[in-house]
Amino acid sequence: MWIFRHKKKDDGSFERHKARLVGDGAGQQVGVDCGETFSPVVKPATIRTVLSLALSKSWPIHQLDVKNAFLHGELKETVYMHQPLGFKDPDRPNHVCLLRKSLYGLKQAPRAWYKRFAGYVSSIGFSQSQSDNSLFIYRNGTTLAYILLYVDDIILTASSGTTFSYP
Template sequence: MQKNKARLVAKGYSQEPEIDFNETFAPMARLDTVRTLVAVAAQRNWKLFQLDVKSAFLNEVLNEEVYVDQPSGFVKQRSEDKVYRLKKALYGLKQAPRAWYEEINSYFIKTGFYKSPSEATLYTKMSTSGILIVSLYVDDIIYTGS
């Protein structure tokens, strides 16, 4: 059985600064941070995990008003001149990585993680049962701990 997937993607390349977006930002761990995380995990004989958050850039709340044209092939008849106002992010938007980072950052802080003052993508959580170290790389997460 063949499965087909469809994904609505915004034309981010046609967005204009100060009109369609104010700021772009993609959280990326520095290579030194990733190397250190791998070294600490190896030295302490911890397992190291990596995961890709498939829906990271979807459904994140937008801070700006963003409008998109109706997708070609799906234009509503007698409403061809209308556009969609987005309430949440879509793939392709310049704001999507920033919205994702703000959401995951607030989640980590709310659940007791400590954010590194020198590396914006590095979080640690200590408890009586051990430590958990998490690093973000755009929509990937690397983590290890005791």
């Protein structure tokens, strides 16, 4: 289904129209059309620890919100959906769409996004913390960097405010 809403500015005034195509994950069955659905999120104690470290060492802290994060997840299962309203093929109205990427509303969408993100940061030299799967750590000489992932929100802090190179 389509979800429509108005995006508002900080002062509450209208900014723009937003539309999002959402899958209906309620009809999905674990083991049939979705596998793992759990997506780890960073623990509150980890957030406090990393932010305390960054503040005590005067490291810069950056907060990022990933736009359309779930759309970046790659589906491992075969998932079909009806053609969305407004985009039905008049020559093939009974055909369905095979999804390659996850959509908001699918049970596996958060997990697919998490796995894609974790795979990427691992490829550039970050390693996952053993105590919190949503904490990623980069070490290179005296340079340290921490990434905290909470669904589609990211906090990044590093010992160096300048750009440092990844392997």
